[in-house]
Amino acid sequence: MRVPCLWVIAAGCALALLALLASMAAEGDQLIATVGKPAIVTVPPKPDSFTAGSSAPRVVVHVTGYQPPQQGSVRGVVKVQKPDGTEQEIGTFGVFPDTAFKADSSRSRAYSFALPKELLTGAVKLKVEIVPDRAQATGEGAQLEVGRAEIQ
Amino acid sequence: MKASRREVLLHGCVIGAGIMATNVTGMQALAQQATPKLRRSLHGMAPNDPVLQTWREGVRLLKAANGNISWTSFAAIHGNGGGFNLCPHGNWYFLPWHRAYILMYELAVRQVTGNNDFALPYWDWTLDRQMPPAYLEQTFNGQPNSLFEPQRTVTPTDALPDGVVGQAVINEILTESPFETFGTSRPVGQDGLDQSWINCEFCGTQGTLEGNPHNTVHNFVGGLMAGAGSSLDPIFMMHHCNIDRIWWMWVQGGGTNSDDPLWRDMTFQNNFFNPDGSQSSPKVTDLLVPEPLGYAYVDAPIAVSFAAPTAATVQAVVAQGEKFKSLYTVSNVATAKPAGVAAYAATVTQPAATVAQYLEVPVDVDAAALAPVANRKALPSGFETLSLPAARQHFLSGARCYAFLREVDYEQQTNTEYRVFLNCDYLSASTPTSDRHYVGSFSFFGKHDGRTHGGKEAKKPSFGLDLTSAILRVYGSAPTAPSKFRVQIQPVALRAGGKADGTARPSRVEIAIVSA
Numbered sequence: 001m002r003v004p005c006l007w008v009i010a011a012g013c014a015l016a017l018l019a020l021l022a023s024m025a026a027e028g029d030q031l032i033a034t035v036g037k038p039a040i041v042t043v044p045p046k047p048d049s050f051t052a053g054s055s056a057p058r059v060v061v062h063v064t065g066y067q068p069p070q071q072g073s074v075r076g077v078v079k080v081q082k083p084d085g086t087e088q089e090i091g092t093f094g095v096f097p098d099t100a101f102k103a104d105s106s107r108s109r110a111y112s113f114a115l116p117k118e119l120l121t122g123a124v125k126l127k128v129e130i131v132p133d134r135a136q137a138t139g140e141g142a143q144l145e146v147g148r149a150e151i152q
Numbered sequence: 153m154k155a156s157r158r159e160v161l162l163h164g165c166v167i168g169a170g171i172m173a174t175n176v177t178g179m180q181a182l183a184q185q186a187t188p189k190l191r192r193s194l195h196g197m198a199p200n201d202p203v204l205q206t207w208r209e210g211v212r213l214l215k216a217a218n219g220n221i222s223w224t225s226f227a228a229i230h231g232n233g234g235g236f237n238l239c240p241h242g243n244w245y246f247l248p249w250h251r252a253y254i255l256m257y258e259l260a261v262r263q264v265t266g267n268n269d270f271a272l273p274y275w276d277w278t279l280d281r282q283m284p285p286a287y288l289e290q291t292f293n294g295q296p297n298s299l300f301e302p303q304r305t306v307t308p309t310d311a312l313p314d315g316v317v318g319q320a321v322i323n324e325i326l327t328e329s330p331f332e333t334f335g336t337s338r339p340v341g342q343d344g345l346d347q348s349w350i351n352c353e354f355c356g357t358q359g360t361l362e363g364n365p366h367n368t369v370h371n372f373v374g375g376l377m378a379g380a381g382s383s384l385d386p387i388f389m390m391h392h393c394n395i396d397r398i399w400w401m402w403v404q405g406g407g408t409n410s411d412d413p414l415w416r417d418m419t420f421q422n423n424f425f426n427p428d429g430s431q432s433s434p435k436v437t438d439l440l441v442p443e444p445l446g447y448a449y450v451d452a453p454i455a456v457s458f459a460a461p462t463a464a465t466v467q468a469v470v471a472q473g474e475k476f477k478s479l480y481t482v483s484n485v486a487t488a489k490p491a492g493v494a495a496y497a498a499t500v501t502q503p504a505a506t507v508a509q510y511l512e513v514p515v516d517v518d519a520a521a522l523a524p525v526a527n528r529k530a531l532p533s534g535f536e537t538l539s540l541p542a543a544r545q546h547f548l549s550g551a552r553c554y555a556f557l558r559e560v561d562y563e564q565q566t567n568t569e570y571r572v573f574l575n576c577d578y579l580s581a582s583t584p585t586s587d588r589h590y591v592g593s594f595s596f597f598g599k600h601d602g603r604t605h606g607g608k609e610a611k612k613p614s615f616g617l618d619l620t621s622a623i624l625r626v627y628g629s630a631p632t633a634p635s636k637f638r639v640q641i642q643p644v645a646l647r648a649g650g651k652a653d654g655t656a657r658p659s660r661v662e663i664a665i666v667s668a
Contacts, residue, residue: 033342037426058333060357072305073371073378075316075364092315093358096241109242110357112323112333132175133372134310 030125031146035139038129039146045122046151057115058152059090062108065145066095073098073136074130078113081125090115109146115151124151136143184255186302186450189271192395193286195530196628197273204286206270210261211386220429221260229423231380238423241355242584244332246362247399248439254396255445263427268492271447274393275368278322278533280584281311285629287387301385305374311586316368326537328360331410334402334543336362337412345418367397393504397449400442401534409440468548475666485664486555494521494665504561504657507581510642511662521665524551524635530624552666553619555639557658559612565596568654569649573640574622581644588625592611592617637663
């Protein structure tokens with residue numbers, strides 16, 4: 001029964017490739033955010049084969065690099081671009097400890113946010129901004145690297 | 153009483169906790185208490201409050217000590233400049249571990265101070281966006297203040313923004329589900345209960361509470377608080393006490409802790425110290441309910457309910473309504489002097505408020521009449537998410553203070569928001585609404601060129617603003633209530649980057665203190 005085995009292998013490869021593609025950045029993505037220059041990440045739609053029941057979708061952002069600001073503190077603000085071109089904020093996160101790091105994707109820091117179902121139309125474009133926490137601060141020097149993002 | 157859908161009585165939880173306490177293993181030594189002690193909010197807590205006095209003294213004694221029961225020993229458990237030690241971050245042990253960790257401090261302070269009634273206070277940063285005053289002064293009563301930490305980078309006027317700790321953030325956290333989304337997820341690949349899974353740093357996905365506001369508030373304070381050695385800063389325990397309180401509230405509101413044995417059956421082996429210096433190894437299941445551990449966040453059962461308001465609430469609303477009717481049926485509360493209302497007024501002689509220069513109107517008030525407002529107990533943040541009727545009843549049950557800006561003259565009001573502050577010494581157009589002195593905002597809609605419907609002469613608009621919350625934030629912890637208010641109007645641009653030419657000048661500012 002070699003043919004069915006080959007089909008199983010092929011299907012497995014296809015699924016693995018889909019999983020890889022689901023988390024890879026699209027062309028034109030800007031993965032490094034600084035103050036005033038957000039990271040832009042295109043998250044491919046979740047393959048139907050991975051759909052798990054009716055649980056509410058979530059976006060998971062994997063941060064693989066961070067440099068704190070020269071003064072004060074900053075946070076990451078995650079927004080989703082809506083079909084009409086406007087944006088909707090879906091969450092905020094801080095990197096703690098507030099120290100520089102660089103990690104490969106297996107050691108990235110993951111943050112999850114609820115994704116409104118109405119925004120699950122095809123690929124999702126995420127914007128990750130760096131925002132100073134204090135009113136008078138500039139956040140100068142802060143940098144955040146988004147390794148990948150995925151929909152779960 | 154017919155229970156409404158999803159009605160949960162905390163009283164039941166307390167009873168259940170008492171039953172659970174008799175079956176708890178390994179935690180009796182930690183608890184050592186028959187009656188849970190109330191953890192109170194720092195909001196409105198006077199600097200010489202017994203809780204703060206005990207905490208200040210306890211920190212001082214622990215900082216001076218050596219050995220297992222000492223400030224540096226406890227902090228080393230969490231981590232130091234080289235990185236985290238035993239504390240889990242970025243995995244699902246984050247909440248239970250830190251519950252046990254700050255409990256260790258609470259029990260140690262009871263031991264070293266001899267005050268067995270002590271319970272850690274919490275920093276409710278949704279209500280108090282700026283550093284608690286007790287932590288800002290280098291000295292207290294002429295002695296070094298053990299709660300002061302010179303390495304903090306936050307200033308007394310820096311305020312946490314809405315996007316970090318605002319009510320919308322808290323609402324989202326309290327309604328989040330399941331546990332691994334709320335409280336951070338399991339380490340990827342976890343297949344057992346080996347101790348190494350506890351310290352698998354950032355091996356899970358940080359949830360709605362850890363990613364923010366936990367992380368962000370740490371960084372906002374800065375200095376030691378922004379690093380792995382953060383528990384060297386005494387504000388750490390108050391910050392984590394609020395995180396712990398939010399976990400407790402989440403459960404009260406129907407949140408369900410994980411039933412996965414990989415979470416529940418994990419033991420934090422020798423991670424902590426008992427007050428006698430021996431090591432303590434609580435299991436996650438030992439840490440799910442505060443009361444057996446010796447503390448509580450409420451001193452009376454609360455009803456978490458979506459039911460219609462209680463009869464008591466309705467009665468309170470009616471009674472307050474009568475007093476407020478008296479405020480709105482007169483054109484000047486200070487001269488009308490309605491029953492149950494202490495009223496004061498000042499005529500405005502200053503120039504109109506502009507973006508470049510705010511308008512400040514001083515109004516003399518009776519500090520004794522104001523004291524009940526400044527001393528009222530604020531509802532901790534998040535409770536209104538659990539029960540809006542209960543929150544409304546709480547709000548109506550105390551004295552309140554209102555400001556009336558009468559007959560406001562205004563020009564060029566488009567794209568202008570008029571922010572009102574109270575007694576802010578550093579006010580400017582960039583002072584955020586998260587500042588403790590912020591009262592509220594108003595704007596003008598439409599200007600009829602002096603004529604109104606039917607061609608009649610238009611009146612100048614008047615605005616009423618509730619000063620109660622701002623008074624609590626600014627004067628709740630002060631020894632006495634003020635005898636003078638400075639009501640400040642600061643115009644700002646409504647749309648960022650746009651021009652704001654709006655001006656405003658009320659003819660009179662009235663203050664009305666409405667008794668409970």
